[in-house]
Amino acid sequence: MPSMLILGAASDIALECLKAFSLQNLSFYLACRDKKALENNLLEDKDFQNINYKILHFDALDSLEAHQKLWNEVKDEVCVVLCAVGLLGDQKKARTDLKFAKEVIEVNFTGLVPILSLAANTFEKKRAGSIIVISSVAGLRGRASNYVYGSAKASMNAYLSGLRQRLHASGVQVMTVLPGYVATKMIAFKKTPKCLTAKPSEVAQDILKGYLKRRDLVYSRPFWKLIFFVVKFIPEFIFKRLKGF
Numbered sequence: 001m002p003s004m005l006i007l008g009a010a011s012d013i014a015l016e017c018l019k020a021f022s023l024q025n026l027s028f029y030l031a032c033r034d035k036k037a038l039e040n041n042l043l044e045d046k047d048f049q050n051i052n053y054k055i056l057h058f059d060a061l062d063s064l065e066a067h068q069k070l071w072n073e074v075k076d077e078v079c080v081v082l083c084a085v086g087l088l089g090d091q092k093k094a095r096t097d098l099k100f101a102k103e104v105i106e107v108n109f110t111g112l113v114p115i116l117s118l119a120a121n122t123f124e125k126k127r128a129g130s131i132i133v134i135s136s137v138a139g140l141r142g143r144a145s146n147y148v149y150g151s152a153k154a155s156m157n158a159y160l161s162g163l164r165q166r167l168h169a170s171g172v173q174v175m176t177v178l179p180g181y182v183a184t185k186m187i188a189f190k191k192t193p194k195c196l197t198a199k200p201s202e203v204a205q206d207i208l209k210g211y212l213k214r215r216d217l218v219y220s221r222p223f224w225k226l227i228f229f230v231v232k233f234i235p236e237f238i239f240k241r242l243k244g245f
């Protein structure tokens with residue numbers, strides 16, 4: 001049976017994607033940092049009972065060798081890679097805690113490039129496959145409130161755009177997912193406007209639809225596309241004066 005590799009499989013959005021994609025006749029490699037916690041979580045929820053999965057270890061901060069080993073284990077069966085790894089972190093902390101700022105960049109970008117590149121090279125040879133990465137609208141313009149995270153997501157967006165162009169001729173789909181606010185543990189500390197905050201299940205459905213329609217970019221909720229269309233065009237001399245955004 002063809003398989004899907006989910007990186008960051010314990011993420012709230014990833015778990016909803018697992019439910020949504022389980023109807024696509026796929027088996028799953030679920031890669032996460034805490035295998036035991038994910039196993040317990042899946043066993044407790046009856047929605048996961050009929051899903052064929054294997055849990056593997058993945059940490060974006062692990063060595064290149066570890067990432068290569070993981071890819072070697074799954075590459076013959078995997079036809080879809082979904083990456084839901086992310087670390088928002090505390091922007092204020094990242095101002096002064098330089099080690100932490102570096103970690104935010106690594107978890108959201110540089111730590112993911114090796115495994116995504118390995119998938120890209122395999123899929124290019126097979127002339128088939130889908131690479132789906134959950135990035136963020138935060139990468140569309142740097143803002144004082146989250147620019148370390150945002151800059152890593154911006155790098156990811158640029159990486160995926162280039163990868164998409166490279167792999168287009170091989171028929172490999174590269175899909176960038178751009179959520180705005182999503183009600184997950186990542187932003188549990190934050191009060192966000194209800195009308196702009198998606199449920200993880202909603203994002204999962206948007207991802208599934210985008211996958212089936214072989215989309216390049218998916219905004220979730222779609223209204224964010226309009227918001228950031230405007231935000232991107234605000235001149236820098238005005239943008240730098242805006243507060244609380």
Ligand SMILES: NC(=O)c1ccc[n+]([C@@H]2O[C@H](COP(=O)([O-])OP(=O)(O)OC[C@H]3O[C@@H](n4cnc5c(N)ncnc54)[C@H](OP(=O)(O)O)[C@@H]3O)[C@@H](O)[C@H]2O)c1
Nearest residue numbers: 010011012013033059060084085086136179181182184186
């Ligand atoms: N929630 C939002 O408002 C929002 C908005 C835009 C984009 N996103 C993006 O959506 C994706 C999924 O996030 P979520 O909202 O579902 O939040 P989440 O539940 O906190 O998921 C983030 C996942 O990233 C994993 N992770 C963190 N550091 C890692 C590392 N070093 N190596 C491997 N995995 C690591 C976490 O693993 P553990 O379970 O082990 O902690 C967690 O499973 C992320 O890319 C996030 O940036 C979220």
